Each structure stands twice: as C-alpha cells, then as structure tokens.
Amino acid sequence: MHMPLHRGLLFAGTALGTYAIIQLLGSLTTHGRWYWRQWCSRRNQSAGLREVISGAGPLPLPFLGNSLYFTRVGFFRALYESCLKRQVTLLWFASSPLLVVSDANLVKQVLTSRIYEKPRYFGYRSRTVKAALELHQKAELMRERIELGSTPESEANVEDPSRAALLNLIDDSINLIAEDTERFFEMLVAGEFAGKDTYRHIQQFYVKLNCKVLFGLCLSDKEAARIAMAIEKAGDEFSKRMILPQRGLFAWTANVSYIWNTSVLLLFGQRILRHLRSSSHPWIHGWVGKVGRLRQLAKVLGLLMAATQTVPIAASWALISIGSHDKIRRKLVVEARRLLAEHSPEKHLADKADFDAVVTSETIAPASEFSLRHEKLKSNFLSDLFRKDSFIDATIRETLRLYPPFPIIQRQAQCDNFLGDVLVPAGAIVAVVPWLMHHHPAYWNHAEVFDPDRWTSDGSDAYRHGDAPSDYCYIPFGRGRRMCAGNPLAMIELKCLVLFAALREHDWCCVVETRGNRSIENSKIQFPSLTMRPPRFSLRNL
Numbered sequence: 425m426h427m428p429l430h431r432g433l434l435f436a437g438t439a440l441g442t443y444a445i446i447q448l449l450g451s452l453t454t455h456g457r458w459y460w461r462q463w464c465s466r467r468n469q470s471a472g473l474r475e476v477i478s479g480a481g482p483l484p485l486p487f488l489g490n491s492l493y494f495t496r497v498g499f500f501r502a503l504y505e506s507c508l509k510r511q512v513t514l515l516w517f518a519s520s521p522l523l524v525v526s527d528a529n530l531v532k533q534v535l536t537s538r539i540y541e542k543p544r545y546f547g548y549r550s551r552t553v554k555a556a557l558e559l560h561q562k563a564e565l566m567r568e569r570i571e572l573g574s575t576p577e578s579e580a581n582v583e584d585p586s587r588a589a590l591l592n593l594i595d596d597s598i599n600l601i602a603e604d605t606e607r608f609f610e611m612l613v614a615g616e617f618a619g620k621d622t623y624r625h626i627q628q629f630y631v632k633l634n635c636k637v638l639f640g641l642c643l644s645d646k647e648a649a650r651i652a653m654a655i656e657k658a659g660d661e662f663s664k665r666m667i668l669p670q671r672g673l674f675a676w677t678a679n680v681s682y683i684w685n686t687s688v689l690l691l692f693g694q695r696i697l698r699h700l701r702s703s704s705h706p707w708i709h710g711w712v713g714k715v716g717r718l719r720q721l722a723k724v725l726g727l728l729m730a731a732t733q734t735v736p737i738a739a740s741w742a743l744i745s746i747g748s749h750d751k752i753r754r755k756l757v758v759e760a761r762r763l764l765a766e767h768s769p770e771k772h773l774a775d776k777a778d779f780d781a782v783v784t785s786e787t788i789a790p791a792s793e794f795s796l797r798h799e800k801l802k803s804n805f806l807s808d809l810f811r812k813d814s815f816i817d818a819t820i821r822e823t824l825r826l827y828p829p830f831p832i833i834q835r836q837a838q839c840d841n842f843l844g845d846v847l848v849p850a851g852a853i854v855a856v857v858p859w860l861m862h863h864h865p866a867y868w869n870h871a872e873v874f875d876p877d878r879w880t881s882d883g884s885d886a887y888r889h890g891d892a893p894s895d896y897c898y899i900p901f902g903r904g905r906r907m908c909a910g911n912p913l914a915m916i917e918l919k920c921l922v923l924f925a926a927l928r929e930h931d932w933c934c935v936v937e938t939r940g941n942r943s944i945e946n947s948k949i950q951f952p953s954l955t956m957r958p959p960r961f962s963l964r965n966l
C-alpha cells in the first residue's frame with residue numbers, strides 16, 4: 425500500500441511538531457520547577473529570586489537554554505561577563521541546569537566535601553577501591569548533612585591505591601621522558617615541522633610518549649598521528665555538544681565524524697588492553713583494577729585522553745609564552761644553565777670560578793655542552809627538576825594559570841545542600857571552571873599579565889597559589905579527592921620541555937600565526953575557545 429507524498433509529509437510534520445511540543449513542555453517544566461524550588465527555599469526571605477540566583481546573559485530559552493548565547497558570545501566570555509558579579513551563577517545547557525561556582529570558599533566546599541561527587545559518567549573507581557570508599561563515604565555524608573565541613577585533601581588522597589600506582593610510575597619513566605623530549609625538541613628547532621601546524625606535532629609526540637610511559641606501548645609516527653587526530657576531533661565535538669546538545673539533530677557530517685573518531689579510539693583502547701594482557705607493566709593493572717572488560721576499556725581510554733588532551737595544550741602555550749617574553753626567557757636560560765652547571769661532571773663547569781661565565785655566556789652551545797645524555801649528569805639533575813621552587817616550575821604554573829587545559833570540573837550533589845544562599849537540589853550538577861578562577865580580578869594582581877614571579881615571591885604559600893589568597897583560586901589540576909591523578913607526571917613532562925627550550929635558547933624563536941599577528945604579550949584579557957587550543961604557531965630556527 426502506497427501512502428501519497430502529501431500524506432507522508434503531513435505525518436512526518438505532525439510527528440516532528442508533537443516531539444517539539446513535548447520537548448518544549450518538558451523543558452518549561454524543568455525550568456519552572458527549578459525556579460520554584462529556589463524561590464521556596466530562599467534562606468534570605470527579604471531577597472527576591474533574582475538576587476538569590478541569577479543566570480548568565482539574556483533569559484534562557486525553553487529547550488535551548490543559554491546555548492545560543494554561549495555559541496554566539498563564546499563560552500569563557502559569557503562566563504566572565506556573568507559569573508564575576510556573583511558567587512554562584514545558573515546556566516542552562518539546553519534543558520540541563522548547571523551551577524557555576526566562582527567564589528574560592530565555595531569552590532573549596534564543592535571540591536572537598538563529600539556531598540559533591542564526580543558525576544557517574546565521569547569515570548568510576550575500580551570495585552575494590554569503591555567498596556572501601558563507600559563505607560567511609562556514607563558515614564561522612566551523614567555527618568556533613570548536619571554540619572558542613574571539609575575533608576583535608578592529604579587524608580583523602582592517600583586512601584586511593586590506584587593513584588599511588590600511577591605515582592610510582594614516574595620514578596621509572598623520568599629518564600625516558602627526558603631523552604624523548606630532548607630528541608623531539610631538537611627536531612622542533614631543526615625546522616622539521618616548518619610550515620606545518622606545530623601544535624599537531626606536539627600532540628602526536630605526547631600521544632607517543634604517554635603510550636610508552638603509561639602502557640609500555642610503542643607507536644609508529646603514523647599511528648600516533650592517527651590517534652592524535654581522533655582524540656582532537658572527538659574532544660572538539662564533545663565540547664561543542666556540551667554547550668549545544670541539539671547539535672546532533674542538524675550537524676550530520678559532524679555526527680558521522682564523531683562516530684568515526686570515537687570508533688577509532690575504541691578500537692585503539694582494545695589494542696591497549698590486548699597489549700596489557702601480555703605485558704607485565706605492574707602499575708597499570710593496579711590502576712585499572714579488577715573490573716569487567718568494558719570498564720577496563722573506559723579506564724585506559726580515560727587515562728589516554730586525560731594525558732593527551734591536556735599536556736600538549738599546556739606545552740604549546742608554554743612555548744608560545746616563553747617565546748614571546750624575552751625577559752622571562754633570559755631568566756629561564758640562567759636558571760637552566762645554573763642547574764646543569766651545578767650537576768655537571770665536567771670539571772670546568774662545576775668550578776666556581778667559571779660558574780658565572782657559564783651561566784651568562786652568550787656563545788656557549790648548550791645543546792652539545794649540556795646534553796642530558798651525559799649519564800652521570802642525568803640522574804642528579806632530573807631529581808632536582810622536581811623542585812617546586814624553581815623558576816622553571818613557576819613558568820609552568822603561570823602558563824597553567826593563564827591557559828588551564830581542563831575546561832570544566834563537574835560535581836553532582838548527593839543530597840540537598842546550600843552553596844551560599846543558593847539551594848543545590850540533590851542530583852544537580854555544579855561546575856568549577858579553572859579558567860574563570862585563574863582570571864578573577866578579585867583574586868590575582870594584574871590577572872592577565874604573564875608573570876612567573878608571582879610564584880617565587882617570599883612567603884611559604886607563594887609556590888602553591890602565587891599571589892592569590894587561597895589554594896582554591898588556582899586549580900588547573902582540580903583539588904581534593906578527585907584531583908588529577910597525573911599531576912606529577914604532567915609537571916615532569918612539561919618541565920623537561922621548558923628546560924630544553926631554555927637550553928636551546930639561541931636556536932629558536934616562536935612565531936604566532938594568528939589573524940593580524942596578534943601579540944601574545946598583550947596583557948588584555950583573551951578569551952580562548954572551550955578546547956583551549958593554542959593559536960597556530962611555529963618554532964623557527966635562528
């Protein structure tokens with residue numbers, strides 16, 4: 425039986441219209457219920473709803489929420505304009521409410537209190553770890569319902585053996601990281617990637633390095649390029665869908681590429697698991713835990729993405745920042761040479777009389793003179809790189825402050841709770857945005873200026889939170905129990921890169937190829953995209 429065309433169209437139109445009306449009504453109900461609960465639960469009864477909770481930008485639309493506003497204005501700009509005036513701001517990603525917290529004390533509450541847990545879709549714990557945590561967690565939750573307290577981070581972190589497993593890995597891998605980074609930087613300054621997108625090559629390098637370090641898996645250049653591309657494309661699309669979930673309804677080609685890239689990653693995850701079964705890389709088994717195959721896959725892929733979506737971004741911004749600030753670059757050179765000279769097995773470099781000449785010499789050829797391939801030099805020197813008070817460390821901290829690669833830290837309320845005057849109903853998603861906290865003019869002196877010295881000034885806490893008043897103003901790795909597990913690994917990878925950039929100082933310059941050749945030295949606020957991808961840049965041989 426054939427249905428006439430006009431009947432078919434009518435049928436499709438009615439179905440689509442009904443769907444749209446249902447969505448709209450559902451969305452209106454969600455909005456209405458949310459505001460009604462806020463209104464009923466006002467702590468400060470004299471305050472109107474607008475004072476208690478205000479949203480970002482124009483009034484959110486049913487079904488679309490603030491998504492169009494974010495897409496038009498840009499996510500970080502929209503946040504910057506809305507959130508700095510309030511402690512908690514309500515955003516609507518389509519019909520899903522999201523509370524953004526921009527006050528340091530409330531950030532602490534969210535990241536350390538057990539009332540706020542990572543949403544389920546953001547990773548899970550291996551069963552053994554989870555069982556141990558749950559018991560403790562229930563007791564804590566009961567206590568916190570009565571009195572809002574916070575769990576000291578140090579206590580919280582030690583209870584998780586999967587984290588310890590990852591930390592142990594670094595000791596074993598530091599030489600490998602240093603050697604590979606040195607070789608890669610030599611290729612960078614030799615102009616091997618001239619005219620190409622440098623960021624892409626940096627990303628490929630870290631995919632290769634981290635697969636070796638984390639899983640003991642050696643990839644060819646071609647494979648690394650394929651995986652790096654899939655990670656970047658899937659990550660980009662994920663960010664876009666986070667802001668505008670309806671994208672899937674109209675961006676057909678993006679859907680196809682999203683499915684394709686996710687499949688590439690899933691297949692690669694399977695390959696990692698197969699490799700792990702036959703390897704005796706003990707730490708990774710501790711990290712993954714005794715879980716089903718699907719969860720193993722999620723865990724190794726999560727680890728790969730966590731490492732390779734963040735370090736290349738930070739590394740690229742570090743090179744761009746160092747390349748654009750001559751004074752900082754000179755200071756780094758002095759520091760790097762001093763460190764090496766102190767550890768050098770060559771008599772004349774360690775000799776005090778020659779020391780200043782070595783440190784300040786313009787003519788010295790650092791690469792040949794100071795290569796870390798000197799075995800004796802390597803071990804002592806690298807352990808010194810871990811030091812937290814060095815200028816190299818400060819430069820990386822400052823880079824991560826201005827350009828934090830991880831855009832949104834999410835938590836879910838486990839029971840009704842208040843953040844300041846705002847009710848957070850059980851199940852609501854609360855977001856902490858590192859970029860926002862790092863650019864908050866109330867917390868930082870000249871927040872937009874790239875100034876590593878803010879981390880080295882006197883005061884025991886300067887290396888932890890620079891010139892900001894609290895640890896919770898500086899959160900590139902998050903804080904609390906679910907803080908980034910790879911923090912020390914990321915720092916050592918970045919330190920090695922900055923070290924070689926400083927030692928090869930005479931060989932390279934950085935050219936940022938953005939529209940109009942915008943200078944990165946500009947201390948005016950810049951609003952990056954949600955992915956924090958750096959502008960197109962290249963290193964040139966001098």
Ligand code: HEM
Nearest residue numbers: 547730731734735738830900901902906907908909910914
């Ligand atoms: C500059 C580089 C990096 C940055 C800025 C960064 C940042 C972050 C942030 C903000 C989180 C979320 C924390 C939270 O929800 O409270 C996180 C989680 C995580 N990161 Fe990193 N990360 C970096 C590098 C790495 C590396 C190299 C690894 C791999 C070893 C890694 C592994 C992880 C893991 C496994 C988690 C999940 C931890 C958990 O759920 O408990 N990260 N990272």
